[in-house]
Amino acid sequence: MGNCMSTNKKASRAPDDEQFEVAIIGGGICGLILAIGLLRRNVKITMYEQSRSFREIGAGVAFTANAIQCMRLIHPGIVDALKSVATSNGDPNDPNDYLQYTDGFNQKEGEESKILFKLYAGYRGFEGCHRAHLLDELVKLVPDNVVQFRKRLDRYTDHGDGGKLKLHFEDGSSAEADAVIGCDGIKSKVRQVLLGEENPASYPTYSHKCAFRALVPMDRAAAALGDEVAKNQRMHYGPSAHILHFPVAHQSLMNVVAFLDDPTERSYSSKLSEPGSKQEVVQAFANWGPTVRTITNLLDDEMDKWFIFDTNDHPAPTYASGRVCIAGDAAHASSPHHGAGAGVGVEDALALSRLLELVTDSVNNNTQISKQEALKAAFAAFDEVRRERTQWFVSSSRMICDVYELKHAETGTEMQKMYEEIKWRSHAIWYFDIDGMLHQVEDQYKGRLNGDKIPKSML
Known part of the structure; x- marks a missing residue:
């Protein structure tokens, strides 16, 4: 050149x-x-x-x-x-710098939601907004x-x-x-x-996963789940689905995302989202542990359902x-x-x-x-x-x-x-x-x- x-x-x-x-x-x-x-x-x-x-x-x-x-x-x-x-995560004056993972499926009635493992993400290493x-x-x-x-x-x-x-x-x-x-x-x-x-x-292709996204007022979330769960990031994993949540808006909201399988075929030219229902999420997690079921019951009756496309296939x-x-x-x-x-x-x-x-x-x-x-x-x-x-x-x-x-x-x-x-x-x-x-x-x-x-x- x-x-x-x-x-x-x-x-x-x-x-x-x-x-x-x-x-x-x-x-x-x-x-x-x-x-x-x-x-x-x-x-x-x-x-x-x-x-x-x-x-x-x-x-x-x-x-x-x-x-x-x-x-x-x-x-x-x-x-x-x-x-x-x-x-x-956690106390704003003493932030929790770990990402936390729990078995959301096998938790028994009356048991606390136990953190099975966690990863340190660095000082203030998880800033949600x-x-x-x-x-x-x-x-x-x-x-x-x-x-x-x-x-x-x-x-x-x-x-x-x-x-x-x-x-x-x-x-x-x-x-x-x-x-x-x-x-x-x-x-x-x-x-x-x-x-x-x-x-x-x-063009992107469909990953055959959909996500229900919602924002739950923190006072409701904390009352139902306790501060420790509601105000910290948690990944609740289980068979063919998982739920993630973390605090946003200066701890005034709990951001919730529930991921489910979707076998349908979808085109990139279609809409990436459509209105979803609480009932669909509640039914999908009906056999999971009490913490996950409590989270799904906190959701609004109507929410956004997102279809997850990516560039992985091509x-x-x-x-x-x-x-x-x-x-x-x-x-x-x-x-x-x-x-x-x-x-x-x-x-x-x-x-x-x-x-x-x-x-x-x-x-x-x-x-x-x-x-x-x-x-x-x-x-x-x-x-x-x-x-x-x-x-x-x-x-x-x-x-x-x-x-x-x-x-x-x-x-x-x-x-x-x-x-x-x-x-x-x-x-x-x-x-x-x-x-x-x-x-x-x-x-x-x-x-x-x-x-x-x-x-x-x-x-």
């Missing part, structure tokens, strides 16, 4: 040619955090969001200590935003003038002449940018255009093509069983923030590097470093659900084997080498600009 560069590019540039503009498609948590990171690094951006305003679907979301450290490196204000709405509350705080870090609403992407075009990429929206309008990053979620249009509409990897063969890339759920939508999908998206945002910072340095300080070449190198580096880890994460999330539900061939119903499987997979997520990733993306980027062949990153 370096041998083909003209030595007088810098001298022939117009004043604005050294700058570049990035279009971020999608204004969810991942897109907003990336936007905040790029703005901090003086990268010019425009964000295009299909809705009328910023909004997040779902209820609770949680971040471990490692994800929070990634946030801090992107922009300390992101951590401040999280802390303002986050809720720790309501998605919408976090989004409201993140929005405050993004200037209004960089966001355009009601812009649903139809396609983008690259004429291959090194000029601007053109974005075409469903309302008939268009825009231009030097690079495009798709943060447009599980049904990503950017992924469909990047990989091709005939490619199965362009993972993307690449996250980048030229000056276009995909990140977060757009690249590697996962089932929620590790409870870390948002955190892995934050890792993506940190990698891209660093790479585009390197692009700025390159085009400002090297007369032989064009912004087009630098952007292509950055996105290729992102794909190389991030794809293996994130696709492992998607696969592991499916597998860990089988462990929780006593269906995994190697662990079965043996508690010690379950513990070891959950532990090593969780630690691979929580104790990720952030500095190592940053060194990898920098080495990959610089190697591509120099025309070097870079060995496959070790994740």
Whole structure:
């Protein structure tokens, strides 16, 4: 690549040619955090969001200590935003930093809910919050003038002449940018255009699991379950189903998610959720232990029923093509069983923030590097470093659900084997080498600009 560069590019540039503009498609948590990171690094951006305003679907979301450290490196204000709405396990003044697992099925009448094993997640290593509350705080870090609403992407075009990429929206309008990053979620249009509409990897597939999500007022939950259970994260596992709950909204709500099998076939183009009923959940857990049955009886009569799609069956063969890339759920939508999908998206945002910072340095300080070449190198580096880890994460999330539900061939119903499987997979997520990733993306980027062949990153 370096041998083909003209030595007088810098001298022939117009004043604005050294700058570049990035279009971020999608204004969810991942897109907003990336936007905040790029703005901090003086990268010019425009964000295009299909809705009328910023909004997040779902209820609770949680971040471990490692994800929070990634946030801090992107922009300390992101951590401040999280802390303002986050809720720790247990006593806020003495948080419980463990994730806890119980046998929700075999508990006998009159027995207390016993913790069978637990995992240390780091100091304040499990910060839960309501998605919408976090989004409201993140929005405050993004200037209004960089966001355009009601812009649903139809396609983008690259004429291959090194000029601007053109974005075409469903309302008939268009825009231009030097690079495009798709943060447009599980049904990503950017992924469909990047990989091709005939490619199965362009679309998520149904995992045959559904989830009932609800928020229970904490006073009701604590009265029925006791403070110790209600105000701490608990995973209640059992045959072919499991229930997770943790506190949100400064301990005023208990976020509950009940996972059930769903043998029906569903298309990615159908709705991801529909109204669900308390009765369906109560019936599914009717033969479980008293704690789980008490939780199901706390639910409202009506709640959301979510159908869990992911990219496990057809993972993307690449996250980048030229000056276009995909990140977060757009690249590697996962089932929620590790409870870390948002955190892995934050890792993506940190990698891209660093790479585009390197692009700025390159085009400002090297007369032989064009912004087009630098952007292509950055996105290729992102794909190389991030794809293996994130696709492992998607696969592991499916597998860990089988462990929780006593269906995994190697662990079965043996508690010690379950513990070891959950532990090593969780630690691979929580104790990720952030500095190592940053060194990898920098080495990959610089190697591509120099025309070097870079060995496959070790994740």
